[in-house]
Amino acid sequence: MGVADTITCIDCGGTCHRIPFEAPELGWQQGDVVTYRCGDCMDLWYLEVAEDDLDGNPLSPDVPGR
Numbered sequence: 890m891g892v893a894d895t896i897t898c899i900d901c902g903g904t905c906h907r908i909p910f911e912a913p914e915l916g917w918q919q920g921d922v923v924t925y926r927c928g929d930c931m932d933l934w935y936l937e938v939a940e941d942d943l944d945g946n947p948l949s950p951d952v953p954g955r
């Protein structure tokens with residue numbers, strides 16, 4: 890699943906879009922801060938990437954085989 894492209898605005902219930910939309914070249918890492926901007930009230934939200942968000946992380950050391 891990975892890091893969400895959008896979240897729901899805590900203030901107005903609108904849709905907040907991730908900035909930037911593209912994932913980093915090396916993939917997300919735990920502790921990265923992801924920025925979302927609400928399309929309705931333009932508030933900014935900052936979410937830290939949790940371990941649960943890193944499904945399929947290419948940097949994962951325990952990927953079997955090649």
Ligand SMILES: [Zn+2]
Binds near residue numbers: 930931932
């Ligand atoms: Zn909002």
